[in-house]
Amino acid sequence: MAKHERPYELIYDNGKGELGIQFHDGYITLRSQQPDSSKFIQEIHITKELWWNLLWYQMREIKETTKLMGGPSFDRYRAERRYHQAERQHLSDMRELKRQLHGTRRRRR
Numbered sequence: 001m002a003k004h005e006r007p008y009e010l011i012y013d014n015g016k017g018e019l020g021i022q023f024h025d026g027y028i029t030l031r032s033q034q035p036d037s038s039k040f041i042q043e044i045h046i047t048k049e050l051w052w053n054l055l056w057y058q059m060r061e062i063k064e065t066t067k068l069m070g071g072p073s074f075d076r077y078r079a080e081r082r083y084h085q086a087e088r089q090h091l092s093d094m095r096e097l098k099r100q101l102h103g104t105r106r107r108r109r
Contacts, residue, residue: 015075027051 007022007029014032022029028051030044046054054062 016077 007024009020009022009031011018011020013019017032017034017037020029020031020033022031026048028046028048030046032042034040
């Protein structure tokens with residue numbers, strides 16, 4: 001690979017940001033990046049030997065363990081956003097109800 005060439009990279013959307021797998025000479029980099037943020041990047045470097053070991057020898061064990069995971073596949077971050085949005089709406093409704101019950105009172109000075 002020349003000095004300024006970029007390695008081959010596979011990029012997948014993970015719901016919160018991106019997961020990239022970069023193939024360098026001799027090692028693999030797993031790279032995670034949050035949306036619109038160049039500061040918060042996590043990188044894990046794996047040797048080529050370990051990568052082959054995971055893909056070739058450990059993949060059966062990884063698949064079996066994954067099948068044992070209960071529950072459906074869902075986007076955790078989307079669920080959190082929906083929860084917070086519903087909570088904001090509920091608090092807004094409660095403020096409106098309080099305003100209707102008690103009316104608006106002027107503060108004493």
